[in-house]
Amino acid sequence: MSSKNDLYRPAIHFSPAFGWLNDPNGLVYSEGQWHMFYQYYPMDTVWGPMHWGHAVSQNLVTWQHYPIALAPDELGNMFSGSAIVDKANTSGLFEKESEANLVAYYTASLPSSDTSLADYQTQCLAYSVDQGLNWIKYEQNPILNNPKIECFRDPKVFWFEQAKHWVMVITHGQSIGIYYSKNMVDWELSSDFGAEEGHHSNGPWECPDLFPLTAQNGVTKWIMVVGIGDGCYAPGSGTQYFIGDFDGKKFTNDGPADKVLWMDYGRDYYATQSWFNAPDNKRIAISWMSNWRYARQTETKTFRGIMTLPREFSLILNESGHYILRQSFYESVSYFLNETMPNDNVGVFRVKGKVMLEIGEEIEINLFEEDCPQFIFKRLDAKTISIINNRLYLGSDKVMEDEFPHNYTSNITNEKFENDLEIIVDKGAVELLFADGTFSMTQLYFPDKIENKIQITGSGQFLSIAEDSK
Ligand code: FRU
Secondary structure: OOOHHHHHOOOOOOOOOOEEEEEEEEEEEEOOEEEEEEEEEOOOOOOOOOEEEEEEEOOOOOEEEEEEEEOOEOOEEEEEEEEEEOOOOOOOOOOOOOOOOEEEEEEEEEEOOOOOOOEEEEEEEEEEOOOOOOOEEOOOOOOEOOOOOOOEEEEEEEEEOOOOEEEEEEEEOOEEEEEEEOOOOOOEEEEEEOOOOOOOOOOOEEEEEEEEEEOOOOOEEEEEEEEEEEEEOOOEEEEEEEEEEEOOOOEEEOOOOOOOEEOOOOOOOEEEEEOEOOHHHOEEEEEEOOOOOOHHHOOOOOEEOOEOOOEEEEEEEOOOOOEEEEEEEOHHHHHHHHHHOOOOOOOEEEEEEEEEOOOOOEEEEEOOOOOOOEEEEEEOOOOEEEEEEEOOOOOOOHHHHHHOOOOEEEEEEOOOOEEEEEEEEEOOEEEEEEOOOOEEEEEEOOOOOOOOOOEEEOOOEEEEOOOOOO
């Protein structure tokens, strides 16, 4: 029988079978399989010497657990990084050209007592020809030595077609280093982004990602995604993004330097990474669904840490003529909700529909139990909707009691009377998308009971949308 603490093992979100999980790593699609590696400590349910765990999926919802991919070595613990398919064998590490040639880039982090740095972080490479089951660590690791930067980590590598070179974006303290390489092994620094832009707090700019998206009008923009472990609005960990241009060596932000675009307005959306090589040029991403403020204390027993649902990113031009990121749940999520909802649906459900609000009207949505997780959407004036999120925690841990409960309000500019709303609840993992997916709020909850008791009230209208048939 599962203990009360296992109540919160989600049904359609990824969780490790046991042990601790944080960031998604090495997201790569190869030979029909979605690979997800992740920051993993198998010996305990708190953060420890990092390994890369490994899971494989055909649909991004059901996952098969694979053996640990990378374990600590004399260069350090296996911190976050990325993976790519070296189809053309540009690295020369493989015997032939093949879709199966996988290369992983990771940070080796040496807890160091004999250097002036807290941890000594270098970049390393490993490669595999058997779908990531066995990895060969490159003999001449590290491929990038530490340039005397205390936080030098989380390499994300991708191919830049116009210049025919590989690009690596990487944490450079509180900015992002941009490197390039022709052979995937020798890297040259080309620029550094962000020292004067976006949000800065006491933490480093972690887990960067950089990718292009093309809007419906044919315009392509580059999105730079950056996590900050603490000091964000929610508060705690948060993920910001920039929209701009990239010439293969330098990223230029379109917006004003002091403008901050948050990817999510909840507390549990961090270390966002997108898949390399996803089919149909889609940009599919996933995030760690927790927050460093309380990640080590959340109320689970046999495992700790889950991922968000996979999301597809797209670029849209908003009413005020600015490009903005749109998120939607990956298409297979709907299919699985429809399949599982009628039967095995305790604690797993979706609220999907349209929220219609005149000035002064509001809609209140209660999930699970009265006065448990609650969202209120209120039209303040012709342009603004306020979204209030209340939460309740009924636990005993001191850190959770101090850090976890949080009520907050976000105001969004939106002139539309009618807005799409989608909330997916999976045993206490709650993800909300609003206003064409331009507003996202991702939250963990630990309610006493997880029975579905959705209650929608208020003076505004809520039009429930029937699900597509299977
Ligand atoms: C982000 C992070 C990364 C680092 C990893 C260590 O959550 O701090 O910067 O590589 O976690 O587990």
